[in-house]
């Protein structure tokens with residue numbers, strides 16, 4: 257099987273497995289796991305924030321951020337197809353008791369003026385706007401990189417109203433790899449950020465949230481409340497450290513594979529590429545084949561290729577460390593044969 261369902265499917269490298277075996281560990285709830293402390297310190301530095309916290313997943317990191325920044329009854333602003341709104345099982349309302357207000361984006365980017373208009377004024381009828389969430393790269397916008405200017409515009413508006421900005425940066429390293437900007441360029445325009453170690457970076461488990469010391473102190477308590485205070489967790493922080501320090505440089509290879517896949521599939525009769533490929537995601541529209549995305553995904557599976565549905569006629573392919581350029585070529589030729597049958 258060639259698995260292009262997500263960049264979450266990568267298996268830990270030999271070096272990661274070895275690091276896990278050899279990791280120095282301690283009880284992290286007591287703050288005594290040296291491997292976790294090393295990871296958190298390195299992450300804070302790389303993300304340009306005062307402090308960082310190792311959490312179990314991207315979803316947990318985002319939800320801890322929502323919980324830490326808001327109080328029940330607040331309203332949070334987020335893009336209408338953002339992961340926090342679309343794919344986190346309603347967690348923000350279930351846990352934080354906040355109301356979500358979505359704003360339509362253009363390739364994932366919300367207009368700062370729309371944000372300004374959505375911020376609530378002083379009125380007893382209104383909820384308070386407690387948080388603005390951005391997503392970079394934007395998953396459902398096909399891995400689109402949020403322009404730095406857009407982040408800046410939103411952050412300036414947020415600051416004027418004293419509203420924190422959280423970035424779901426599950427794939428922010430992909431943005432850095434393909435944009436003429438550094439990590440700090442991006443993270444200067446947010447108060448807190450979540451990055452996944454277990455996507456393009458290849459770690460088996462884990463995410464990082466980062467922000468100022470006060471935020472991380474409160475976030476640590478929310479992590480504990482959610483049952484995310486782990487013990488000798490250096491065994492998973494060790495592969496996370498390798499992901500963070502050694503796997504960022506190669507993300508552009510995944511982007512090259514995505515461009516190659518897009519070019520190959522664009523030449524396939526009946527398929528239409530529905531996104532501009534900025535990073536490692538290719539979204540294909542199969543409507544001209546008169547099939548649904550479910551039917552197309554099932555047919556792909558019979559031919560040894562895994563992808564996911566992304567809408568009634570949309571199919572998502574994600575490139576990653578565990579798929580080679582040769583396999584990308586194989587996918588293109590298999591899809592061509594499959595369609596021309």
Ligand code: TLP
Nearest residue numbers: 262264313314315316339343395424426
């Ligand atoms: N995304 C997954 C699925 O949940 C859809 C995927 O295969 O793309 N933020 C963003 C932008 C994400 O894409 C994801 C995962 C998360 C957060 C959540 O991360 P995990 O899966 O670690 O909870």
